[in-house]
Amino acid sequence: MLSLLHAVFVAPFLDMAGAPTFLAEVLIGGIAAGLMYSLVALGFVLIFKASGVFNFAQGVMVLFAALTLVGLMEMGLPVAVALLATVAVMVALAFGIERVVLRPLVNQAPIILFMATIGLTFVLEGLGEMLWGANVKKLDVGIPDESFKVAGILLNKLELTAAGTAAVLVAVLAVFFQRTRIGRALRAVADDHEAALSIGIPLKTIWVVVWSVAGLVAIVTGIMWGAKSGVQFSLSLIALKALPVLILGGFTSVPGAIVGGLIVGTGEKLGEVYWGPLVGGAIENWFAYMLALVFLVFRPQGLFGERIIERV
Amino acid sequence: MIYREAGQFKSTYASDQAIFPIVQDRWVVLALLAAAVVVPTALGSDYWLQAVLIPFLIYALAALGLNVLTGYAGQLSLGTGGFMAVGGYAAFKLATAFPGLNILAVFVLSGLVAAGVGLIFGIPSLRIKGFYLAVATLAAQFFLSWLFNKVAWFSNYAPSGTITAPARTVLGVMVTGPNATPGARYAVAIGVAIVFALLVKNLVRGRVGRAWMAIRDRDIAAEIIGVRPLRTKLLAFGISSFLCGIAGAEYVFLYLGSAETQAFDINLSFLVLFMVIIGGLGSVLGSFLGAAFIVMVPIFLANAPHALGLYMPVALQKQLELMVFGGLILFFLIVEPNGLARLWQITKEKLRLWPFPH
Numbered sequence: 026m027l028s029l030l031h032a033v034f035v036a037p038f039l040d041m042a043g044a045p046t047f048l049a050e051v052l053i054g055g056i057a058a059g060l061m062y063s064l065v066a067l068g069f070v071l072i073f074k075a076s077g078v079f080n081f082a083q084g085v086m087v088l089f090a091a092l093t094l095v096g097l098m099e100m101g102l103p104v105a106v107a108l109l110a111t112v113a114v115m116v117a118l119a120f121g122i123e124r125v126v127l128r129p130l131v132n133q134a135p136i137i138l139f140m141a142t143i144g145l146t147f148v149l150e151g152l153g154e155m156l157w158g159a160n161v162k163k164l165d166v167g168i169p170d171e172s173f174k175v176a177g178i179l180l181n182k183l184e185l186t187a188a189g190t191a192a193v194l195v196a197v198l199a200v201f202f203q204r205t206r207i208g209r210a211l212r213a214v215a216d217d218h219e220a221a222l223s224i225g226i227p228l229k230t231i232w233v234v235v236w237s238v239a240g241l242v243a244i245v246t247g248i249m250w251g252a253k254s255g256v257q258f259s260l261s262l263i264a265l266k267a268l269p270v271l272i273l274g275g276f277t278s279v280p281g282a283i284v285g286g287l288i289v290g291t292g293e294k295l296g297e298v299y300w301g302p303l304v305g306g307a308i309e310n311w312f313a314y315m316l317a318l319v320f321l322v323f324r325p326q327g328l329f330g331e332r333i334i335e336r337v
Numbered sequence: 338m339i340y341r342e343a344g345q346f347k348s349t350y351a352s353d354q355a356i357f358p359i360v361q362d363r364w365v366v367l368a369l370l371a372a373a374v375v376v377p378t379a380l381g382s383d384y385w386l387q388a389v390l391i392p393f394l395i396y397a398l399a400a401l402g403l404n405v406l407t408g409y410a411g412q413l414s415l416g417t418g419g420f421m422a423v424g425g426y427a428a429f430k431l432a433t434a435f436p437g438l439n440i441l442a443v444f445v446l447s448g449l450v451a452a453g454v455g456l457i458f459g460i461p462s463l464r465i466k467g468f469y470l471a472v473a474t475l476a477a478q479f480f481l482s483w484l485f486n487k488v489a490w491f492s493n494y495a496p497s498g499t500i501t502a503p504a505r506t507v508l509g510v511m512v513t514g515p516n517a518t519p520g521a522r523y524a525v526a527i528g529v530a531i532v533f534a535l536l537v538k539n540l541v542r543g544r545v546g547r548a549w550m551a552i553r554d555r556d557i558a559a560e561i562i563g564v565r566p567l568r569t570k571l572l573a574f575g576i577s578s579f580l581c582g583i584a585g586a587e588y589v590f591l592y593l594g595s596a597e598t599q600a601f602d603i604n605l606s607f608l609v610l611f612m613v614i615i616g617g618l619g620s621v622l623g624s625f626l627g628a629a630f631i632v633m634v635p636i637f638l639a640n641a642p643h644a645l646g647l648y649m650p651v652a653l654q655k656q657l658e659l660m661v662f663g664g665l666i667l668f669f670l671i672v673e674p675n676g677l678a679r680l681w682q683i684t685k686e687k688l689r690l691w692p693f694p695h
Contacts, residue, residue: 079468129671135467136413137674140614143607144670147663155656265603268472276468311483314476318461321473325465 037299051298052291057184059290060191061253064246065267066274066282067195068239073276074215075235076127077135081142084264085149086240090115091247091256096157108244115240123232162256187249194245195283198238202279207234215277269317274328281329289313340688356538374527378520386519389632394526395587397628400612401537401621402580407610408619409541410573411553412462413470416477417581417609419458422601423451423481424582425589426491429500432590433493440505440513444529444586451582452575454481459574463567466556478603486598501595513590522591529587533580538621540576549573550619581609615669617676626677634662 041048068083093114097107126141202208213221214231222228247256250263270289274281296312345360347353357363377390399421406412427447431438438446458477462470485491492500504514511517512525540546548569551559560566589596608631616627638658642649649657673680 126667126671130674133670133674136407136618137614137670139468140611141667141670143611144663144666147666148660149663151656151658151660151663155653155660265475268475272469272472308483311476311479314472314479318473318476321465321469322461325469 032303033300040299051294053184055291055294056287057181057187057290058294059270059287060184060188060283061246061250061263061286062266062270062289063283063286064191064194064242064249065263066270066286067198067279068242068246069267069271070274070276070279070282071198071235071239071242075211076214076232077138077218078127078142079135079139079276080239081139081264082145082149083239083243084267085146085153086115086118086243087247087250087263088256089118089149089153089247090240090244091251092153092157092162094244094247095162095251095256099162111244112241115244116237119233119236119240122236123229127232128229162251183249183253187253190245190249191283194242195279198279201238207231211235266313269313272317272321275326278329284328289316292316340685340691342689354542356542370531374524374531377527378524383519386523389636391519391523391526391592393628393632394523394530395584395592396609396612396632397625398530398533398587399581399584399609400616400624400628401534402577402584403609404613404616404619404621404624405537405541405549405580406573406577407613408617408623409546409553410549410570410577411556412459412570412573413467414474414577415471415603415606415610416458416474416481418601418603418605419474419478419481420451420455420578420581421585421588421605422485422598423454423578424448424585425596425601426485426500427451427582428586428590429502430491430493432503432505436503440507440590441525441529443505444583444590447586448579448583451585452579455574455578455581456571459571459578462570462574475603478606482598482601497597499595499597500589502590502593505590515594526587526591529583533583534621534625537576537580541621545569545572553619611666615666615676617678620676620678622681623676623678626681630677634665638662 065083065087068086069080072078072080072083090111094107094111097110098104102110122145126145127138130138130141200208202212210221210226210231211234213224213226214228218228221231250256266289267286270282270285272285273288274283274285293309293312297309301308340361342359342361347358352358355363357366377386399417402420403414403417406414424447427450428443431443431446432440435443454477458474461473465473486498489495489498492498495501502513504511504516506512507525510521512521541549548559548564551562551564552566552569552573556566559569585601588600593600612627612631613624614627615630616625617623635658638661639654642654669677
């Protein structure tokens with residue numbers, strides 16, 4: 026019993042203190058993975074805030090964006106042109122989704138909309154595979170995937186670029202939400218649909234805009250994931266990893282998505298490296314969910330989510 | 338004109354509150370049940386029994402379980418696959434540890450084990466609701482499937498981690514294992530499905546079902562009129578997991594024969610949720626209609642191109658199937674968000690009035 030307690034509560038921390046550079050590398054790896062989760066979660070949050078739709082298709086949108094980009098580049102288009110074309114495709118997709126899925130389902134229960142996005146996932150997965158093939162593709166947009174050492178700690182250029190991109194993206198989104206006219210409209214819709222409608226904000230336009238923005242976030246995420254581990258169909262599964270990030274951060278908070286992603290990423294890596302061997306490893310699959318579950322019992326609205334006030 | 342209840346007077350409360358108060362309904366349902374038990378057992382081809390009817394009944398039972406939780410009690414769950422896995426593994430452990438135990442008792446016991454696990458994972462539902470709860474139940478899904486994969490005890494230390502259904506008999510007839518005929522397995526599956534459908538139907542008409550629906554519609558209001566949220570929600574989790582557990586046990590013993598944890602992955606959870614939504618939330622009949630729809634559509638899609646004389650590469654056909662499946666789900670959600678059960682209800686109303694418009 027005592028040795029078990031020692032193995033759980035003492036030994037891992039001794040390991041950490043014993044090899045600080047290794048700990049730093051584990052932490053950096055966790056942060057890098059966490060940023061990727063954050064980017065996917067960001068797409069979820071944008072759509073949930075503005076339309077109350079829990080968009081399960083965000084993961085497959087990442088995949089679809091990456092596939093389109095790679096496919097266009099393979100056709101011989103230069104990176105910039107292919108990127109613009111992908112942006113156009115994602116905006117067109119947003120228009121299509123608003124027209125075909127969201128508009129007929131307006132005022133339905135949230136669970137119906139959630140199911141509709143799962144249906145959408147199937148359609149997009151089939152379409153992406155049909156258009157661009159099912160093979161794993163290498164996405165090369167000119168970011169070198171090499172490592173170098175700073176103060177004895179191994180760093181990866183690609184991961185640093187991803188971190189920088191995520192930071193820029195969040196900053197741009199913050200400015201967009203706070204400073205622009207359309208951003209203000211988006212926040213109004215997120216606050217109260219009916220009040221927004223009554224002062225003349227067109228809901229349809231707003232929905233197209235948020236789905237387009239989520240599409241753009243998906244492109245960035247797709248490029249980062251694709252450059253790191255190739256464009257493949259397992260990409261659509263990262264949607265599942267983004268869910269605990271969402272509940273940690275709160276469904277309605279952009280900073281929450283980022284912080285939640287970092288917590289999940291580092292927690293998962295630390296857990297796997299230091300506590301995983303105790304139970305046979307591969308705890309990465311459920312660790313984040315358990316973390317989120319325990320967390321939810323104490324704070325049901327997440328770290329930064331809006332306080333849930335209920336009225337009868 | 339055909340379907341008219343004129344002249345059927347109720348003289349007791351019991352007859353007024355019967356499950357099927359209309360005489361025609363009663364006879365049609367009884368005839369259908371008799372046909373469902375007798376016809377496939379005696380005449381059905383092995384392909385139909387094995388590939389369509391047995392999975393249909395098992396999925397329908399799982400959908401019934403999820404419908405209790407999501408449709409009646411309003412607690413969204415994505416952990417169905419996990420609870421089915423508990424049932425499947427519990428049935429395997431029980432059947433191999435106690436070879437003399439009747440397989441039907443094994444099913445019920447493994448349902449009880451799943452109910453226990455469901456109660457544990459239902460505890461967070463007291464604090465959280467909606468999509469937060471859905472994500473929390475995903476924890477059950479991933480944790481349980483990891484557990485069964487990692488701990489070799491659950492698969493009796495089989496090197497491949499596969500559990501295989503041992504051969505067992507009911508009343509002298511072999512119903513599980515490789516030598517059981519599809520007819521015998523079908524008979525067990527339909528028996529179990531009828532018993533539990535009747536049970537759930539009666540449960541949701543009574544005090545328990547009303548408490549569930551009160552919690553679903555407005556939990557605070559329900560609490561104020563005296564429904565205890567703790568007991569009501571946990572009971573829904575328990576009964577739901579019990580049914581899913583039995584479905585999981587049947588899934589291994591009557592349908593797959595042998596299974597690994599991958600058989601109970603997240604896709605299974607989504608599939609069962611689709612059945613509940615497409616069939617109709619809060620409807621026993623809907624669980625069956627939804628299961629029939631989800632089982633039949635892929636088979637239909639796989640065979641349709643051949644029937645039409647179109648030949649296409651296998652990969653393309655797979656992709657088209659996926660797209661059409663997704664598209665059909667979207668279509669049904671848009672056309673009738675209340676599910677197939679609602680369509681059936683509308684048809685019935687129309688039939689009662691036919692040929693008059695009002």
